[in-house]
Amino acid sequence: MAGGLLALLDDVALIARAAASSADDVASLAAKTSVKAAGVVIDDAAVTPQYVSGITPARELPMIWRITKGSFVNKLIIILPIALLLSEFAPWMLTPILMLGGTYLAYEGAHKIVHKLSRDEHEAVEKAENKSGADEDSMVKSAIMTDLILSAEIMVISLNEIAAEGIWMRAAVLAVVAILITVAVYGAVGLLVKMDDIGLHMITSGKNEKLGRALVNGMPIVLSVIGVVGTIAMLWVGGHIMVVGFEEFGWAWPYETIHGWENAVGGGALGWFANTGGSFIVGLIWGLIIVALLAVIKLLIPGRKDDDEVTAPVESPAAASAAGSTATDLTEQD
Template sequence: MAGGLVALLDDVAALARLAAASIDDVGAAAGRASAKAAGVVVDDAAVTPRYVQGLAPERELAIIGRIAKGSIINKLVFILPAALLLSQFAPWLLTPILMVGGTYLCFEGAEKIWEKLSGHGHGTDEPASVSGPEQEKTVVSGAVRTDFILSAEIMVISLNEIADESFWSRAIILVVVAIGITALVYGAVGLIVKMDDIGLALTRRTSSAAQALGRGLVKAMPIVLATLATVGIVAMLWVGGHILLVGVDDLGWHGPYGLVHDLEVAVHDAAGAAGAVLGWLTNTAASAVVGLAVGAVVVAVLHLVPRRSTSSH
């Protein structure tokens, strides 16, 4: 009886170790998948704050919460089942779909640069000065639509990283990625948009140090938002270009990515101790250049060519 109990306890311990290892594996895989989608995550975090600019301060977190809820629904209800079905029954479609998304990111990044240089912006960066439930509903709907595109890209990039896992492992890992990234993005957005309110509150403290910190936060906010927007543009070009380079390599055209990889290796070998960082920066810069070139072509096709056709008439 005692021997049977010991054996049972050994089995339970073994199962517990197996479960712990599985949890560790899921966490590690989710971490790898999330890291691959980092550029799109940065873009998502950069895009969202503009939707609450101009809102009453007491409504900002409520609106961000509603957008975050819509983002979770996008990822878990719509994107996750479709991505899993594709990966199970038509995995060959993942690379082309990923490349379509990468081209869209290149277009978005190049279009933002073109708008800044030409002054032909669409006004999307203007503060969303709204009031009332209907106007807030419009703001949330627009933000959730934009999030859908970015969320789809995040989930497909993540799925591509874990394509060799079993079906249920992929499902669990993607759920972890969806919840984790949504919490990270909208938690960061909430902190960013409330930073000036935190600063104002600090300026009312009696402590001179707190007042100085508060004034610094208030002054820093425009710089933070501008920097975040620029980082978002660079991230779109970098991630989009890298997706296209890897995609054409997977489809059999090895020249472009091979050239970038050889350049990365050459910089890595020549740079000594800083080789790893400089090599990565080389790959990133080359990917961004490719992204800008592809995005510029799409911008020209969608914007400049129709303008010239219209003016010719």
């Protein structure tokens, strides 16, 4: 009896050590794959803040929370099982799916630029100041859709790094990566969009008033810059996806040309900028082509209203509007 109990305890200890070893492996692989996907994670963090531009401060965190929940659904419920199944049974489908996502990102970025150049500045600010609940719902849906594309890129990059592992290990690692990246990205975004409110609290409470004023005055500029970075990121990531996809399907000229530029400047940081710039150019051209095609389709559809609405908010005017309202508050307090 005692021998049986000792044997059972040995088995339990063995299982515990195996579980601990597996947990260590999952953590190690998750860290490795997260580093590989860092570029897209930065793009995700840069894109998201523009979706809450022009929203009243009380609605910013609730909107980010809605987007965060959508991101968890994207990664854990939609992308993870599909990516695992495709990698197991139809790995050839991953590239076309990614290219569809790259096309969407290129279109979004190009459409923002076209809309910005063709829109009256005063009209853009006025529209940013009068967002309704329906506008908020539309922006959340657009943010979650963009997150779906970026999340798919993150998960596929991560999947490529652990392709040799068993399916259950791949599932565990991807789940950890999905949770860690989502918490990191949207935690940072939430902190970023509330920095001006933190600064205002510092001013009204009399603690670190100089720092508070610096935060209040600086955050609209930061958000405007992030809006521009977000648009560039969409075109860069979208273009990169298309370049790699074209190369895999036999059209290697864009890929070879961009890598030729990268090698010509000697690689390193300059090479990264050359590669990124080339991907951006491809994304912009591809996005403008899609914008033009959709415009022609709209003209050909009879009775369709020309509602030139963007799927995401205007960046800089909204940030300027937020700066104006904050400055007014500070003037009244003074």
